[in-house]
Amino acid sequence: MNVIKEKFENLKSKSGSHSPSINSILKEIPEIQIEVDACFLSNPYATQLFLDYFKNDLIKTGKIDRVLEFYPSQNNVIAKSISKSIGIDAKNIFVCNGAIEGIQAVIHNLLHGKLSIPIPTFSSYYEYCHKNIEAIYYNLKKEEDYALNLKNYSAFIKENKINNAVIINPNNPNGSYISSEDLKEFLEEHRDLDAIILDESFIHFAYENSSMRLKSMQNSISDYKNLFIVKSMSKDFGIAGLRCGYLLMNEEYVSQFLRNGYLWNVNGIAEYFFTLYGNEKFLKEYEDCRKKYIMETLFFVNQLTELKNINVLPSKANFVLVELIDGRTSDEVSAKLLVDHGIYVRNCSDKIGLDGQYLRIAARSFDENQKIFRALAQL
Amino acid sequence: MNVIKEKFENLKSKSGSHSPSINSILKEIPEIQIEVDACFLSNPYATQLFLDYFKNDLIKTGKIDRVLEFYPSQNNVIAKSISKSIGIDAKNIFVCNGAIEGIQAVIHNLLHGKLSIPIPTFSSYYEYCHKNIEAIYYNLKKEEDYALNLKNYSAFIKENKINNAVIINPNNPNGSYISSEDLKEFLEEHRDLDAIILDESFIHFAYENSSMRLKSMQNSISDYKNLFIVKSMSKDFGIAGLRCGYLLMNEEYVSQFLRNGYLWNVNGIAEYFFTLYGNEKFLKEYEDCRKKYIMETLFFVNQLTELKNINVLPSKANFVLVELIDGRTSDEVSAKLLVDHGIYVRNCSDKIGLDGQYLRIAARSFDENQKIFRALAQL
Structure with a gap:
């Protein structure tokens, strides 16, 4: 575990004030198993919608060749x-x-x-x-x-x-x-x-x-x-x-x-x-993905507020800033989440202007959110 | 034909001092049939090599999803x-x-x-x-x-x-x-x-x-x-x-x-x-594509030098600059090649520093080069 932690700290120091991307982590530290990337602020249902269109329009038709060549x-x-x-x-x-x-x-x-x-x-x-x-x-x-x-x-x-x-x-x-x-x-x-x-x-x-x-x-x-x-x-x-x-x-x-x-x-x-x-058709389908994701995010954030060792700040984005109030540091908790649970969250220790120990946690799909919730509850 | 020419001139004027891309042309003037894009300075054999790898490594394995999402x-x-x-x-x-x-x-x-x-x-x-x-x-x-x-x-x-x-x-x-x-x-x-x-x-x-x-x-x-x-x-x-x-x-x-x-x-x-x-493996295969393309380009350029209505300038790139020496303008010839033969070449009338009527013609695959040669021979 310590070797992985060290490699991760090394990679992070090279990424400046941004978290290393999941692709960089997997490339540089292949022994890490990331199950949930809750560092990444993105609507997974919208990804799926785009991928469906992409495969139908470009891959199945062979149009991808022209898109990449020209x-x-x-x-x-x-x-x-x-x-x-x-x-x-x-x-x-x-x-x-x-x-x-x-x-x-x-x-x-x-x-x-x-x-x-x-x-x-x-x-x-x-x-x-x-x-x-x-x-x-x-x-x-x-x-x-x-x-x-x-x-x-x-x-x-x-x-x-x-x-x-x-x-x-x-x-x-x-x-x-x-x-x-x-x-x-x-x-x-x-x-x-x-x-x-x-x-x-x-x-x-x-x-x-x-x-x-x-x-x-x-x-x-x-x-x-x-x-x-x-x-x-x-x-x-x-x-x-x-x-x-x-x-x-x-x-x-x-x-x-x-x-x-x-x-x-x-x-x-x-x-x-x-x-x-x-x-128009894509945008209508996207609108459903957007609302579904907002509602699931709301549900997840409500769950997090039940936990006693963290303070969840009010958010209208697809993530929450969470303060650790049981004396543990964000370095410690983020490494534990990554290595023990395969959950990657944003350790905010390098964010200028924050007073305390904070993690930024992104909402993902419903099931992934439940994994995050259970891991945080176990801490 | 005149309508197409007008639309093309209009699109070209909006592209500044670059030729509109083939994708732009097909989008804005769907009635044009481009058979050979000899405006585009690119090795088609290398494209095919990349596409083979892309399909095997990213599409068949499903890895493309992560590449686009993260x-x-x-x-x-x-x-x-x-x-x-x-x-x-x-x-x-x-x-x-x-x-x-x-x-x-x-x-x-x-x-x-x-x-x-x-x-x-x-x-x-x-x-x-x-x-x-x-x-x-x-x-x-x-x-x-x-x-x-x-x-x-x-x-x-x-x-x-x-x-x-x-x-x-x-x-x-x-x-x-x-x-x-x-x-x-x-x-x-x-x-x-x-x-x-x-x-x-x-x-x-x-x-x-x-x-x-x-x-x-x-x-x-x-x-x-x-x-x-x-x-x-x-x-x-x-x-x-x-x-x-x-x-x-x-x-x-x-x-x-x-x-x-x-x-x-x-x-x-x-x-x-x-x-x-x-x-290494990819680079070795690429090297074969590169040499094959150079040799075919050489063959094509030698063919072009046989034509009497053009003057082919010496080139060590994958294209040649061709001067029209029979009194016709590059505007006229490039439009004719596009509309009559579906061959898109670079009309150099907007290139600062050229004295005369010039087309830039890219080498493509062997068969495409032959189409270009025959069209030019017919002029």
């Missing part, structure tokens, strides 16, 4: 498929090789001055800051369960003469959610900011009432020239291996990016996914 | 597979989502001042120049078949106080080749340049003697801190849809890139390709 379409052609799905003009859509490419493009090329970042959060937002852009941390408070209080954040932005602001909704790693109404108010109040980066990568798992209708601020793109909406497809559609994402932004920025780069940044299978994303 | 490995993990294949330290390898991502990364982030670019060439080299970097054209001469004379290029670089230089070997669109000996001399003479970008995307099709041994300047990376070698995988391995490429460069630049970005820029299937690229 160049995919250029960025602006793929934007049209996305436009069909979300009803936003293709001119406002910057198609990305994973949302992270878009985050990098905006931070490296468009921003200047100060970028306020509520922490704890997804580390790339501050790690990608360099040269002309300075990351300014806004500390979320433990006593508020690390939820973002927009009024206080607004005051912080004004006091510190911030030029650009990040909001992740729901936030990662804690899953706290801000309503569209509050966000509108914030956008209206901060028209003078150069950029507001609103990351909606987990928005498909959030809801405001029992209809569970999909929420997004995407229609505000035409009203706010400084608004950038980041959308990953990896989580909601369960297809991280494809590298699909997009950013919505003012059309001037899109054409600025495409004038000097990002020509064939989407691969053939990702292009195929985006045609499904514009396909 | 995050691929990070950049530095994939660099190790490449290192295994080419024997260059992984620290010098920057893995890219297609070589073009690496070209963009270097031009946008590392270069300052003047970048000399021999033209005609692959247009992204000048299109990606912006802000701190100015493209300076070095005109290749028609009377020298657009081959790059390194002595004259050296003089030009000195006279014009150039900071960075591009060399594509073999060059695109004409296929002219510079020997490793001459390149070494050039590198030695220009140690004072900030950067020498040597694009070897077509090097697998070149050879210096009848052994047809693979040539590359990759081992010079350790001797020249200012050398950047660009390597696309799309052409030699016939897998443009995967988006695979890499750059070799001084390790300081690699770590600079990875410190602030390019985290998960390679998709799951591209990662799988790179494991094959480090696999």
